[in-house]
Amino acid sequence: GAVVSQHPSWVICKSGTSVKIECRSLDFQATTMFWYRQFPKQSLMLMATSNEGSKATYEQGVEKDKFLINHASLTLSTLTVTSAHPEDSSFYICSARRNRGAVHFGDGTRLSIL
């Protein structure tokens, strides 16, 4: 079964609203989680690395104030897309790393902004 859960799996919302996506490790503690973005028929691009108890590390070109990441516990990281607009519509995927172990991916969240 899945070891990393993302919620919601699909969300549709109006332009200007903020949307929160959760990434949970179900049976292990994940000190580090990663957030990726995937446009339709394109590859995955790493957005940020989320470390429990500290600030996230963002990749070049990713707006920190636009994509807020919170990793408040060892099993949960959240990505909040603030004031979302249609160009933010995408498939967002997280992955979580076991302590000194393998990385597992979630099933992704499809975000559609109207």
Next chain:
Amino acid sequence: AQSVTQPDIHITVSEGASLELRCNYSYGATPYLFWYVQSPGQGLQLLLKYFSGDTLVQGIKGFEAEFKRSQSSFNLRKPSVHWSDAAEYFCAVGEETSGSRLTFGEGTQLTVNP
């Protein structure tokens, strides 16, 4: 900077035929290489990975990949394709064996004809 190229955007094969998906990488140090499969609207499943040792790596679902340093390649192969193998395949290079901070290729869409 590291990069991954998958030259074939779309490949079509007949069920039972052999398959080879190409992947070329650019990385300054010893590469950690991965192949993932993604079904529509789903997350990623790890097929196999290479980080040292035998250059022919066996994975799940009958897949294998061969690391060729001289050609900077890590091609994925399967002797006999099944209809259920139809999906998007991503090659990726990472900074460590766990699969953290991955750089993905553009992906290859595999169609399997009956």
